[in-house]
Amino acid sequence: MGMITNLDxxxxxxxxxxxxxxxxxxxxDDNEKKVWSSLKNMKFINLKGIxxxxxxxxxxxxxxxxxxxxxxxxxxxxxxxxxVEYFNxxxxxxxxxxxxxxxxxxxxxxxxxxxxxxxxxxxSSALNVFFQDLKYxxxxxxxxxxxxxxxxxxxxxxxxxxxxxxxxxxxDSLYHLNKLHINSFDDFVKLxxxxxKIVAGNYVLDNGYxxxxxxxxxxxxYIIQKLTIQELKKLMSKPFDYISYIYEREGEWFVNSPNLIxxxxxxxxxxxxxxxxxxxxxxxxxxxxxxxxxQEYGLNHIYDIRTVDNHMNMIEILKKDFSNG
Numbered sequence: 001m002g003m004i005t006n007l008d009x010x011x012x013x014x015x016x017x018x019x020x021x022x023x024x025x026x027x028x029d030d031n032e033k034k035v036w037s038s039l040k041n042m043k044f045i046n047l048k049g050i051x052x053x054x055x056x057x058x059x060x061x062x063x064x065x066x067x068x069x070x071x072x073x074x075x076x077x078x079x080x081x082x083x084v085e086y087f088n089x090x091x092x093x094x095x096x097x098x099x100x101x102x103x104x105x106x107x108x109x110x111x112x113x114x115x116x117x118x119x120x121x122x123x124s125s126a127l128n129v130f131f132q133d134l135k136y137x138x139x140x141x142x143x144x145x146x147x148x149x150x151x152x153x154x155x156x157x158x159x160x161x162x163x164x165x166x167x168x169x170x171x172d173s174l175y176h177l178n179k180l181h182i183n184s185f186d187d188f189v190k191l192x193x194x195x196x197k198i199v200a201g202n203y204v205l206d207n208g209y210x211x212x213x214x215x216x217x218x219x220x221x222y223i224i225q226k227l228t229i230q231e232l233k234k235l236m237s238k239p240f241d242y243i244s245y246i247y248e249r250e251g252e253w254f255v256n257s258p259n260l261i262x263x264x265x266x267x268x269x270x271x272x273x274x275x276x277x278x279x280x281x282x283x284x285x286x287x288x289x290x291x292x293x294x295q296e297y298g299l300n301h302i303y304d305i306r307t308v309d310n311h312m313n314m315i316e317i318l319k320k321d322f323s324n325g
Contacts, residue, residue: 020052027066053251054318062311074263080256086244089185131164136242153219268303
């Protein structure tokens with residue numbers, strides 16, 4: 001059977017968000033001094049993610065003890081924030097894949113370089129994840145849906161360790177020389193297209209020894225002679241869909257400001273010991289300890305202080321009083 005280039009379209013479209021009524025942030029008491037001092041100073045240094053989905057309470061507040069609720073309009077007046085545009089490849093790719101790095105690596109973690117510019121130390125790891133996820137197009141629960149349109153073997157080729165490591169090395173070299181300028185999905189595809197042509201031209205998987213070498217040679221010949229940017233672009237859209245299906249429910253907004261400034265009179269919930277413990281949830285904080293820390297750090301003059309028994313009760317409160325709809 002000859003190779004074909006039939007391609008499918010994006011399964012789900014990105015929808016632009018308005019500023020939500022509320023933003024949410026779950027905090028732990030594990031780094032006591034840092035968390036309480038940050039609350040006192042109304043500023044979290046280098047914090048990069050907040051959420052517009054109160055259901056993060058179910059995912060995170062069960063194992064942590066502090067839940068911060070901030071008015072949306074106040075947050076955007078005090079900080080530079082932008083929503084993670086799930087299902088929008090252009091958004092994931094801009095600023096050298098900043099949003100992709102955020103979602104897959106919990107980064108950027110920037111280091112100041114000698115020549116004055118900053119670099120994210122997890123850049124190459126984020127690219128590795130991209131190529132490893134090329135074969136997936138969607139997920140639902142524990143089920144992963146495979147991209148069925150790899151008729152020409154391009155995905156199987158790109159996800160091969162020897163191939164994508166060579167491609168990532170090319171990206172990494174430009175990035176660390178401060179010469180990488182990806183600001184759109186098309187930019188990312190064009191560079192990948194150029195790099196995969198180089199790798200295939202070196203026949204890195206064809207050693208001429210056996211049937212699998214012949215298999216890879218057919219694919220490498222196709223890449224050199226027939227692969228188009230449009231075909232590659234369709235295939236490369238799928239990891240963005242796949243990751244979006246996984247993380248969309250977190251409703252994350254990226255904090256572009258150096259620090260997150262907390263609006264005064266935000267609502268601060270503490271999970272206290274005494275309520276029902278559900279599953280592997282944390283036990284919460286002693287009421288006496290909450291009172292002591294609130295007084296010591298002067299939080300009652302800054303926040304609307306409240307307590308709740310467990311994370312399930314927190315969900316009901318959020319749904320009733322602090323939902324974005």
